[in-house]
Amino acid sequence: MRQTWRWFGPNDLVSTDDMLQAGVEGVVSALHQVPTGDVWTPEAIAARQGEIGTRRDGSPSGLSWEVVESLPVSEAIKKQKGDWRQHIENYRQSLRHLAGAGIEIVCYNFMPILDWTRTDLAYRVSHGGTCMRFDIVDFAAFDIHILRRPGAVEDFPEDVVAAAAERFSGMGAKRREELTRNVISGLPGATESLTLDGLQAHLDEYGTISPDELRGNFIAFLEEVVPLAQELGIRMCCHPDDPPFPLLGLPRIMSTEADYKAMMDAVDVPENGITLCSGSLGVRPDNDLPGMMRRLGERVHFLHLRNVQRESDQVACSFHEAEHLGGCTDMVDLVAAVVEEEARRRAAGRADVSIPFRPDHGQDILDDLGRRSQPGYPAIGRLKGLAELRGIIATLEHRTHGLGAS
CATH class of the missing domain: 3.20.20.150 (Divalent-metal-dependent TIM barrel enzymes)
Known part of the structure; x- marks a missing residue:
């Protein structure tokens, strides 16, 4: 090897x-x-x-x-x-x-x-270090409530939809912006100028x-x-x-x-x-x-x-x-x-x-x-x-x- x-x-x-x-x-x-x-x-x-x-x-x-x-x-x-x-x-x-x-x-x-x-690029683990994490509830909160993608609710189980609504309601503006940046980090060549409307346009294609x-x-x-x-x-x-x-x-x-x-x-x-x-x-x-x-x-x-x-x-x-x-x-x-x-x-x-x-x-x-x-x-x-x-x-x-x- x-x-x-x-x-x-x-x-x-x-x-x-x-x-x-x-x-x-x-x-x-x-x-x-x-x-x-x-x-x-x-x-x-x-x-x-x-x-x-x-x-x-x-x-x-x-x-x-x-x-x-x-x-x-x-x-x-x-x-x-x-x-x-x-x-x-x-x-x-x-x-x-x-x-x-x-x-x-x-x-x-x-x-x-x-x-x-990923939804978190610096998730703290038990030993004090950090790692990347994907949280299905955070992602659903992004998809349903931040991006507001048509039909997003139907793509998640009911318990995840309910948890995402509660999670989103407790998010401040800083966390919403951070979550959006973290998801967009996976876009090839993504820059800070990419907007949610721009992402939705990609999805519409x-x-x-x-x-x-x-x-x-x-x-x-x-x-x-x-x-x-x-x-x-x-x-x-x-x-x-x-x-x-x-x-x-x-x-x-x-x-x-x-x-x-x-x-x-x-x-x-x-x-x-x-x-x-x-x-x-x-x-x-x-x-x-x-x-x-x-x-x-x-x-x-x-x-x-x-x-x-x-x-x-x-x-x-x-x-x-x-x-x-x-x-x-x-x-x-x-x-x-x-x-x-x-x-x-x-x-x-x-x-x-x-x-x-x-x-x-x-x-x-x-x-x-x-x-x-x-x-x-x-x-x-x-x-x-x-x-x-x-x-x-x-x-x-x-x-x-x-x-x-x-």
Whole structure:
């Protein structure tokens, strides 16, 4: 398992020097400054590679850009509206440029509008650190009473609707503004100038698009992109919905094992694969993460290893980001399934034996609390998670090679 680290570019408060001290082997990054739908140029890609390869003092870091996360799919492509055909061609051109730069793994998602959704970006946990949290009652209060989305009441159980009304009535203006900012944080490229009317306008665009229609648009995208990726030697890996249940009336099509199976069957080549995110998928009690890895592992090209604590047994539930070895997913069994898959690949002579993973998200602890890094991406919290995962991997691989036998 290859240890990687997500980096948001030169403005990221966690530097390449920090990554080196964490002991990572490769970097996961993207060109966030390029508008979605535009071409990633060779010059911009080379510039990012140079930034990753350089320490603060100008000396070589020895690190390289190994995984793209994400090469975003535009809303036009998802809806098949406007310039969507040109956006697909631009996407294809970006893949050519990435392949020319030696990058072989591209993570992306097909979530409408929101890349992720949380209601609290600094929820305090028992040890005094903070984490991201999704509170279903807070979200319902936002959807029904702040956004005032038509039909929102029908999308929540009666008890949640009642609790949301009470919660909203007790909210001051400051909390209402904070909640709105937190939800909008999951909008790609969102800025403070995005209004609630603007968000509703985005939602209206999806008003007539059913899950089946969105899935059809997704397959059409795959049919255009995956054959080229196969030709270029690029492994495409789709990230699941986060959280993996419907929000804001939007269709969700990548939330379960059945969703992934349908996606892979639609374009059945090895390059059409999976980003197995244990945090996103682990929110649903009906998702068996170790089992998914064992059943779908041959198409898993990238791993996000994190854990969440569900706060009820409902599919649409409140949850918060747990410590990597805490929460509801058996991380030891999941990592064991990955090590087993790598052993199968080694025996089959596959070139992609070592599956890259990153310690996804993390709780803000110690100096993280004053650093104010990207939400979910603290330095020390992720380092703690990586250290814990590294220990599991070392133990399992030790046993696999028979070195621990008495």
